[in-house]
Amino acid sequence: MFPHLWLFALLACIFLSEAKPVAPKIVLINHYGDEGSIWYGIPEFDLLAQNVSVPGLSIRYPDVHCTASGVVCQVITDEGEINAASTITALVLSSLFDLRKSYFLLGGVAGISPKAGTLGSVTFARFSVQVALQYEIDARERPENFSTGYIPQGTTGAGQYPTHIYGTEVYELNDALRQRAIAFAQKARLNDTADAQAYRALYANAPDFAAATAAPSITGCDTATSDVWWSGNLLAEAFEDTTKLFTNGSAAYCTTQQEANAVLAALVRGAVAGRVDFKRAINMRTASDFDRPAPGQTVAENLFNGQSAGYSASIANIYLAGVQVVQGILDGWDETFAAGVQPQNYVGDIVGSLGSTPPFGPGS
Numbered sequence: 234m235f236p237h238l239w240l241f242a243l244l245a246c247i248f249l250s251e252a253k254p255v256a257p258k259i260v261l262i263n264h265y266g267d268e269g270s271i272w273y274g275i276p277e278f279d280l281l282a283q284n285v286s287v288p289g290l291s292i293r294y295p296d297v298h299c300t301a302s303g304v305v306c307q308v309i310t311d312e313g314e315i316n317a318a319s320t321i322t323a324l325v326l327s328s329l330f331d332l333r334k335s336y337f338l339l340g341g342v343a344g345i346s347p348k349a350g351t352l353g354s355v356t357f358a359r360f361s362v363q364v365a366l367q368y369e370i371d372a373r374e375r376p377e378n379f380s381t382g383y384i385p386q387g388t389t390g391a392g393q394y395p396t397h398i399y400g401t402e403v404y405e406l407n408d409a410l411r412q413r414a415i416a417f418a419q420k421a422r423l424n425d426t427a428d429a430q431a432y433r434a435l436y437a438n439a440p441d442f443a444a445a446t447a448a449p450s451i452t453g454c455d456t457a458t459s460d461v462w463w464s465g466n467l468l469a470e471a472f473e474d475t476t477k478l479f480t481n482g483s484a485a486y487c488t489t490q491q492e493a494n495a496v497l498a499a500l501v502r503g504a505v506a507g508r509v510d511f512k513r514a515i516n517m518r519t520a521s522d523f524d525r526p527a528p529g530q531t532v533a534e535n536l537f538n539g540q541s542a543g544y545s546a547s548i549a550n551i552y553l554a555g556v557q558v559v560q561g562i563l564d565g566w567d568e569t570f571a572a573g574v575q576p577q578n579y580v581g582d583i584v585g586s587l588g589s590t591p592p593f594g595p596g597s
């Protein structure tokens with residue numbers, strides 16, 4: 234190699250090792266290709282202007298995508314709890330990023346309870362509950378007086394507060410920030426499709442399911458995390474009860490998904506390490522399917538044939554609602570968001586890792 238090339242290589246090394254970390258104002262957290270790519274080719278910003286490879290990300294999604302200025306970035310975790318926790322841990326610990334002032338907009342599709350919303354609805358959760366972190370007996374072998382095969386760990390029956398607490402069971406987010414996000418998202422004109430409308434109509438004439446037949450809207454309601462993608466009235470009702478139980482009655486089950494508690498666990502650890510501000514997390518989920526069948530439908534019919542009707546609207550609405558949140562935060566940056574939105578509620582996990590005592594959980 235010619236001497237000047239060595240010099241060039243040396244300078245490049247010095248430059249790269251001293252490159253300032255990217256300090257995004259907003260990090261979009263999505264979980265797989267469709268949730269990610271709905272943000273590309275949009276008029277508001279270009280996330281493919283800058284790709285940053287981060288060691289430890291998913292092999293399928295190895296890059297964080299950023300705008301040229303690095304103000305908005307996106308990470309795709311890959312699906313399920315293990316992928317989500319691993320990816321966000323790698324991002325949070327990466328010296329390529331300074332995330333101390335970043336807002337995190339979690340955005341993904343979800344199942345929804347027909348009691349709480351409908352296909353295409355956009356929900357913002359205050360509580361995320363890891364509902365399947367329990368004992369399970371196959372329901373066919375459960376004691377006769379048990380209403381479900383799921384039993385909180387360390388107990389002898391459903392309805393008893395778990396005594397084996399792992400710390401990832403419940404996260405509560407900044408509600409003042411959530412209310413602002415909801416207000417921003419309400420500016421969106423949501424997508425809806427004829428397929429979604431036809432599927433919704435199956436839920437008509439069931440008083441409990443009035444929410445399922447309405448047009449999609451923006452709502453605040455809580456989310457349940459599990460690697461198991463369950464379906465049916467009995468499991469949904471069991472996890473409704475779990476959601477209430479684990480939060481001492483504070484959370485109301487609404488959406489179902491496979492990543493939120495994992496992402497939030499990694500963010501709490503990042504906050505303990507001083508690398509992120511957990512008060513800046515927003516948990517948005519859009520409904521792609523129902524967690525239980527319509528009257529007269531079998532559970533299997535809804536699970537196997539009910540996933541496509543609302544899918545395209547749920548993907549479109551991640552962007553349509555989410556971009557309003559992004560713009561709202563960027564527009565209000567100097568006035569409000571740089572300094573942060575002070576929470577009025579407890580913010581953190583079930584064991585108080587971030588310092589104060591949660592109003593739910595096992596207590597001391």
Ligand SMILES: *[C@@H]1O[C@H](CO)[C@@H](O)[C@H](O)[C@H]1NC(C)=O
Nearest residue numbers: 280281282283284285296298
């Ligand atoms: C970033 O990666 C995407 C593919 O993931 C590619 O389409 C885009 O061109 C890349 N951007 C740059 C600046 O290399």
Ligand SMILES: *[C@@H]1O[C@H](CO)[C@@H](O)[C@H](O)[C@H]1NC(C)=O
Nearest residue numbers: 376378379380389390391392
């Ligand atoms: C079920 O019955 C057993 C034995 O009588 C009792 O110990 C237990 O508390 C009951 N469990 C529930 C959930 O009712």
Ligand SMILES: *[C@@H]1O[C@H](CO)[C@@H](O)[C@H](O)[C@H]1NC(C)=O
Nearest residue numbers: 422423424425426545546549
């Ligand atoms: C919803 O999105 C689909 C494409 O995914 C598009 O064809 C349709 O026009 C959109 N509808 C509305 C009401 O925006």
Ligand SMILES: *[C@@H]1O[C@H](CO)[C@@H](O)[C@H](O)[C@H]1NC(C)=O
Nearest residue numbers: 394481591592593594595596
């Ligand atoms: C939540 O409920 C359980 C079971 O009743 C109780 O033991 C615990 O103290 C409650 N937690 C708080 C913080 O009140």
